[in-house]
Amino acid sequence: MALYDKYPVAIFNSLGKKKEKFEPINAPRVGLYVCGPTVYNEAHLGNVRSFLTFDVVWRYLEHLGYKVRYVRNITDVGHLVSDADEGEDKIEKRARLEELEPMEIVQKYTNGFHYVTHLFNLKDPSIEPTATGHIQEQIEMVKRIIDNGYGYEVNGSVYFDVKKFSEKYDYGKLSGRKVDELLEQTRDNLEGGNEKQFFADFAIWKGASENTLMKWNSPWGQGVPGWHLECSVMSTKYLGEQFDIHGGGMDLKFPHHECEIAQSVGADGTEPVRYWMHGNMLTVNGTKMSKSLGNSFLPLELVAGDHPLLDQGYSPMTARFFMLQANYRSTLDFSNEALKAAEKGYKRLMNALKSLNGLSFENQGKTDYGLDDEINKQCEQVYVEMSDDFNTPKAIAVLFELVNKINAFENNQLNLSSIKESTFDTLKKVFNSMVTDVLGLMDESDGESNKLQEVMNFLINMRDEARANKNWELSDKIRDDLSELGITLNDGKDGSSFSIN
């Protein structure tokens, strides 16, 4: 029996706004598509949250035994500044500012993005396709949309005919919008000089002007694909006309994802996505973190603590743990207090992990069935919570209940031999795989060199001698001086150990 049968996953589907049992189209294979970054500048911590959410989704599904193909794109053309169909290409604009080739910008910020994902221990996706690498496929899709009567050409640009589409299909069902009301609902609906027949129409191919750097040949002249198109094209190409899960930030729900649905249905007549998942925003003082408000910070600023918002630096794993302590569908408010609390909690969790792996089951004593049963139940509960729409905060809460048990075993406050060996094995397996493989938390204190270990052993031995001779003056000096260097000594029953702050 596969783990995914034992712990069936429920996913909150944005389409319908309720939790549904997750049933892949071709189990055990799962297709997962997530909208990646537009690489025109550096990713900030808010961006990281979304990708982290789906990193854990991917990790957990794989852990349950699914074979997941995770596609996360890089948008390197077609994303326009300001108005979606009127402005300059974001990357091209940046290229002019930095006096670089557009593709240099793409490379630079793609590299930067990868640096960030690795910093936070996000796994590299199965496929990371780019929009510029799929121009031909995008042109083909535009053709199919036109052939089906849902696209029209104006001056070398092609627009998606939302009105026509909505005669037969429900445009707006994902975001809860109604086409009839869209016009009145918009604050500024009088954008002048528009080629569009209906203001809600969107570009699927945008004609390029003479001096544009980024442009490709097409049946409608030189131009660039519309922003929404790449995701439809690449998800279809690598995951099929219909696939399992599509993820992204809340702010992409409309218009981006709504347009994706329209394009796929308009081109191929197929509803593209079974389960839509949307992550919520990271906020600062209750307001969305964004560059324009100046309340965002970059990962390196986070680590260095080099930003007015930050009292101190926080490690990437502290931030990762912090974000996983909240549900992905809730906004999460950033504050120094909260991050400091997360830092301590994270260390507590990792120390317990280290302790657990240092424990070995010696011999079976008299079994405490109450304790044995409790540990088994908590191990199962972690899966139950994760399977309930990837509820990381609840799963972590259960893990902390296990931390209490582990620490008590470690310090002989509970007797390890009072549980069954099989229970101990389960505990070890579940705790390790959940913390490391699924939540993706790494022990950052790793990398202490052997030399340091040797020197510390030397100091600890020296202090033990002093303590044996009741030379408290010397033993306390060693401990206090080390403490000033950021190394804490902990005296346990089986001798002293040290940890680096």
Add this chain to the structure above:
RNA sequence: GGUUCCGUGGCCGAGUGGCUAGGCUGGGCUCUGCAAAAGCUCCUACAGCGGUUCGAAUCCGCUCGGAACCUCCA
């Protein structure tokens, strides 16, 4: 203006009808040469008002406050 969401203890943050979150902080106890760590334990909240119900943080209504989307954004 339209659509949607949220308001939980000192802080963060789970929780959709009856039972418990969890982390951090603060108090107490145990252990310890003293500390630290750890274990145990205490502080027990659901914006306000009304309604439904045997019973509501949880459902409904209103009020107040905040946010997101409608325009690029994870």
